[in-house]
Amino acid sequence: MTLKLRLNLIITALLLVVMFAGAYLSLNNARQNAHAEVVSAEKLVLYLFDTAILNDPNLAQRKLATNGFHLQQLKHMRHLKIELIDSMGKVIDSNQTQDGQTFQNEAPAWFERLLNQLTEQWEPSVRKLEYQGIILGELVITPDPTYEYAEKWKQITDLLTLVLIFFVLVNLMVMWAVSQALKPTNKILDALNELENGNLAARLPAFKLPELSRIGEKFNRMVEKLQLSILQNHKLTQQLITLQEEERKNLARELHDEFGQCLTAINTDASVISKVADKKYPELKESAIAISQLSKHLIDMVSGLLQQLRPGILDELGLALALQDLVDTWKSRHKNIACEIKISGINEDLSEAISVAIYRLVQESLTNVARHAEASKVNIEVFKLTQSGKDGLQVMVKDNGKGFLAEQSSGFGLPGMRERVEGLGGSFNIQSSNGTEINAWIAIKPY
Template sequence: MNLKLRINLIITVLLFLTLIIGGGIFTVHNARGNVQAEIASTAILALHMLDSEILTYSMSYGQRSPVRVGSGSIFQLNKLMDVRHLKIDFYDARGRLRDSNQSGYINDDVPPNWFISMMDAVTDEMPATKRQVYGGGQIIGELVVTPDPSYEIAEVWEEIQGMLIFVGIFFIVVNLLIYYFVGWALRPIDNILEALTDLEFGNLTARLPKFTLPELSSISNKFNIMANTLEESVADNRHLTQQLIKVQEEERKNLARELHDEIGQHLTAIHVDASAILKAKTVKASKESASAIDVVARQMMDIVHNILQRLRPTGLDELGLEAALQELVSGWNQRHREITVNCHTEGMFSDYDEVVLITIYRIIQECLTNVARHAQAKNVHIVLTQQKQKIILSVSDDGQGFDLSIRSSGFGLAGMRERVEILAGKLEIITSPNKGASINIELPCAMRGEK
């Protein structure tokens, strides 16, 4: 069941219960008062009339025909059949029923038993009124006037039936109006679902209009903000992928050039020296060529080691991040004696995900490369700490700094930022001309095996 039908059903049930319960209480309350008032007024009138008849009969008792008296039609109560709210019975001195106003009347419009029981429960019981009839100084009979609400209850039931028809028509009309207006109010939901479907199938340009209802308008604003963020994120990821491909191709190009220029030349030298050994006629000449081959081989080993170190820091797997960083800093200090690099680590990093460790290593490596090329610094401080659920890295120098607004993506900063964003981290660059530079990075902790 969709939301529209569910809301309409709830409103319908509440409206139905309100009309039935409220209308029923109101109708029964009014009917109770009407029944009692109608019976009371009719009883007063009928008793006045009967008292007059009894007095007349008593005064003219000796003049009446015995046959007429014995026939039980002393008061001719059958003429009072229209007095339906009262049951008027005449009993003789022996208690036998002689006359009644309801002897020949049959009520065809009888309400249901449950309605009669309900009205009897809420209507106060009205006692019968008795009048003794005297003739010749003795009691010849008794008139019993009993309130009979059945006819009034039947009239109330007839009125309720008419009211129920009106209420039914009113209920149907109101329900149709509610269904229409609920559908109109929820129409924007179709737009929201359509926009979500567009996003699901890759249409990142889907947007929602501003709706009239404040709540739906707020949803529209949040959706549009989400769609904008998603579109920008996808664009950034696409750009990042392109950058990664570009970096890979550059690395392959550099590796190919290095293999060709360095390794190729050394292999050529080895080939020449090996040929010289084969052609040598003296041991001395062979030793000189062999010695040259040994020197070239050592140079090739250094070149291969540097290439492997650039492709994958071997110490990171064998010794861990702390030792790999110390090895990196030590080698860097030996090659750049004019700059002093200090590295301080605090924490246990052996259990972190491999991607996190490589990212930290590469960022420090890139920072040191930038210092050597551009900073003109004398001191570099590297601080790596573990704080609760994150890793904090700070690389600062006392060099000439730079204008961040001009070189926001130079010096390998774009690559650093991309590496950090891949791990959902944060990167902050603090620098200004002649005041050094500081690279501050915060990475969420990811243990091995976590995603």
């Protein structure tokens, strides 16, 4: 549940409580006021009638005989129903109109029933009309609170309308205020997403709200420290990789200069022994041939190790030709897998670290294709690409093999690839669904 919705629900609940409480108080007040108004009007009419009779005892006889009360003139006496009834029980005059209503009823029936249930029952007041001890008729005054109910209904509906308008306006104002207050959170989320995607340049602006401003300051300091820490780790990783390459270079030199020369000498001596034994010691010829074949095999093994430890062709021909030679050699060993490479935008003044990193990346990727992918085709592209204002080289290796699960990636040399690339300030991404696709970008000038 969002904060805006939660606040609106709380305010709505409070306003509904206030509305119901106000409606109850208004209803109770309407009941009391209606009762007071009707009783007051009834007492006034009775008082005036009694006063008139006392002042003129013959008034009742004359008025009744001539229908001279003219009760229709009292039709605006809204709270009372006044009827003149003769001795036969017939209504001969009333203040009611012909349809029984003196005004347009505006209150709904349920509202009248509710007030009638809450109010004590209305009893009509009767005044006997006598002349010389003979009852000529009676004047019946019945309280009629209908108009008062309609008036109170209008007051209550007007009040509730104002409350409803106030309720809507308050909710709209709260939604607007909360939206304005939370608008900076979108910037915070965007910055967090950028940070999650590896953009360490993400920063938050200064916010007007003190609470959000402190969050922004803390976030910016955290990113700066994280950026510094990652930069230090990358430099350390690069130093370790450089040391590793130096060790490989030294080891390759030792193997080439010492072990390789010794094997060459052994092979030469075995050939000489084989020729001499052919004439003088035939029984030694077979052993000499075996030694020669074994030395050739060891020479091939050493050549392969030298290629793995330190590709000399990288120093001799440069990255582009070294990659082409790597692919050609790999294709000759894996004739059942089609392999194509496209190279563009590579300058020969690349640093040794970048050249070695790209070479190792392609080399390790081809090794994984041969060992694990079960692919029939692999495409390699190396081209120049500018990202975030920095020139770099993009390396893409894609095969149509079976792919692999994320938890299996540690066995494919991928962590080492990622360390090499990120150690040079680059980015490394791998996708494995329909085949495997490796994308790496390395800045030409990392730092």
